[in-house]
Amino acid sequence: xxxxxxxxxxxxxxxxxxxxxxxxxxxxxxxxxxxxxxxxxxxxxxxxxxxxxxxxxxxxxxxxxxxxxxxxxxxxxxxxxxxxxxxxxxxxxxxxxxxxxxxxxxxxxxxxxxxxxxxxxxxxxxxxxxxxxxxxxxx
Amino acid sequence: xxxxxxxxxxxxxxxxxxxxxxxxxxxxxxxxxxxxxxxxxxxxxxxxxxxxxxxxxxxxxxxxxxxxxxxxxxxxxxxxxxxxxxxxxxxxxxxxxxxxxxxxxxxxxxxxxxxxxxxxxxxxxxxxxxxxxxxxxxxxxxxxxxxxxxxxxxxxxxxxxxxxxxxxxxxxxxxxxxxxxxxxxxxxxxxxxxxxxxxxxxxxxxxxxxxxxxxxxxxxxx
Numbered sequence: 001x002x003x004x005x006x007x008x009x010x011x012x013x014x015x016x017x018x019x020x021x022x023x024x025x026x027x028x029x030x031x032x033x034x035x036x037x038x039x040x041x042x043x044x045x046x047x048x049x050x051x052x053x054x055x056x057x058x059x060x061x062x063x064x065x066x067x068x069x070x071x072x073x074x075x076x077x078x079x080x081x082x083x084x085x086x087x088x089x090x091x092x093x094x095x096x097x098x099x100x101x102x103x104x105x106x107x108x109x110x111x112x113x114x115x116x117x118x119x120x121x122x123x124x125x126x127x128x129x130x131x132x133x134x135x136x137x138x139x
Numbered sequence: 140x141x142x143x144x145x146x147x148x149x150x151x152x153x154x155x156x157x158x159x160x161x162x163x164x165x166x167x168x169x170x171x172x173x174x175x176x177x178x179x180x181x182x183x184x185x186x187x188x189x190x191x192x193x194x195x196x197x198x199x200x201x202x203x204x205x206x207x208x209x210x211x212x213x214x215x216x217x218x219x220x221x222x223x224x225x226x227x228x229x230x231x232x233x234x235x236x237x238x239x240x241x242x243x244x245x246x247x248x249x250x251x252x253x254x255x256x257x258x259x260x261x262x263x264x265x266x267x268x269x270x271x272x273x274x275x276x277x278x279x280x281x282x283x284x285x286x287x288x289x290x291x292x293x294x295x296x297x298x299x300x301x302x303x304x305x306x307x308x309x310x311x312x313x314x315x316x317x318x319x320x321x322x323x324x325x326x327x328x329x330x331x332x333x334x335x336x337x338x339x340x341x342x343x344x345x346x347x348x349x350x351x352x353x354x355x356x357x358x359x360x361x
Contacts, residue, residue, distance in 0.1 A: 050179050053186040092183065095148040096191035135190035 007127060010055035011120055012039040012047055013066040016074055017108060019115035020066075028117050036120065044068070045078025049089040052103045056093070056135060062102045062127040063089075066119050069110040079107060098135050102127070140169040140260075141233040142267045143176060143253040148187060151229065154250045155188070158227035159198065163188070163252070164218075164240065165205030166232040173267050175253050176231030178205040184231065184252060209236025215243045222247065275345035275352065281333050283324030288341065290317035296338040 009032075013020055025038050037059065041047065044067035052063040065086060067079035083105055090100035104126075106119050114122075145151075155161055163185040171177025185203035192199040204221070208214045209232030218240075222228075227248045230237045234255040241249040257269040272289045278296075279286055288294050292310040299318030302309030306319045325331045346352075 048179065050183045050186070053183050053190075057186045057190050092148070092187050096187050097194060098190060134194045137193065 006035075007061040007124070007132060008035055008037065008059055009120070009123060009127065010037050010039065010052070010060035010063040011066070011123065012041055012044070012051065012064070013116060013119075014044040014068055014073075014078070015040050015042055016068050017066050017116050017119070018113045019117065024116055028120055031117075032120070032124075035124075043073065043075045043078035044082035045073070045075055045080075047082045047085055049085050049092065052086070052089045053092065056098070056102060056133065059136070061133040061136065062104070062123070062130070064104045064106060064123050066106045066116065067108060069108040069113075072108070072110060083107070096135075098133070099130055101130060102133060140172050140258070141235070142173040142256045142259040142269075143170050143233050144256060145175055145180065145184065145231070145253055146251070148184075148191070151184070151250075151252050152188070152191060155227060155229055158248070160200045160225045161188075161202070161227050161229055162218075162222070162225040163201060163203040163229045164209065164231065165203065166207075166209040166230075166236050167205050168208045168210075170231060170233055170236075170253060171205075172261060173259070174265075176233075181205050181231050184229075188229075209233075210239045212239065212243065215240055218244070273346070274341065274343070276342060278338070281336075281338070282321045283328065283330065283333075285317055285320045285324060287317050287321065290315075290320070294341075296341065 020040065025040065028036060029038060037055070044065055047065050055063040065082050067082050068074070070079065073079045086103055086105040089103040093103060094100045104123070106123065108114070163181055165171070165178050165181030166176050167178060174180060181203050185201050189201045192201065206214045206217055209230060222244055225247060227250060228240060228244070229250045229252050230240055231252045232240065233253065234251070237249055237251045258271040258273055259267045259269045262268045270286060270289050272286070274288060287296060287298060291298060292308050292314065293300055295318065299316065299322070303316035303319055306316055308314040308316050322331070325333060
């Protein structure tokens, strides 16, 4: 199986995700090294398909966004918008023949909140099944 | 504003297939407002096309640029310095923009990435509606600022048809009945008497009766 060390994940996340402060980010970067590129954003509603596409084109085997739980967005509808934008990105990936699962959204849970690090590990587990992206420049 | 939608990626890829150095050219005016061909959409399309080419191991250079307006020569000439690098232009302009760029650089094939749709209004975020047919003889004064040609499904000049229910069109219940709007507006202004006149059928000669239209303003010319 391909390990997370061989894949690169672009991870966008709402800064209101539990334990996603500067120290947590640095710790995660230390743990995963070049395999993770973290992009904290004030609200997941700031995400646009162009962010995910550029990441997938330039360096990432997968690009994900982590949002606040449904109904818990500080700006009311940021996570709903993020959901639609990830759907649009998936459609574009599918149109060009790239697995749409390389773009994804993780919606936080109110009942069982997870930290940034926990979610990142879960995403790595998920994407390790897919292997390196054929859309990235080789070598 | 002129509205447009992006063509399916497969169709675009088919059209650019013979070319090796492609400029994906966005337009920052109308098509940016309707989220079809602005800087962001241009970046997305270029990115998707580069990934698609890479997956099929095609040796293609795809670069992107957005100019303020593809339908105005003063902005198109800004491409002068870079255009020789490319053997095709994929334009995210409206039909007018595509043709203006093509006229400026007739030696380079120009390919439309959008389907130009209609003259419309941004009704709300992500919703654009048609409300002007560009008929060349505006009658909005008589109809309280609501165009029955563009907004009535039956294009009635002497409405209403009598089929609307609760202010909605009988042909498409998602649509407000234009004649309900016209009567409401004219009542508000106390100008319902404008409807006492019987309006003759539209004179379409002012739209395309003499072929492509042209506006000449000598005071604007050199």
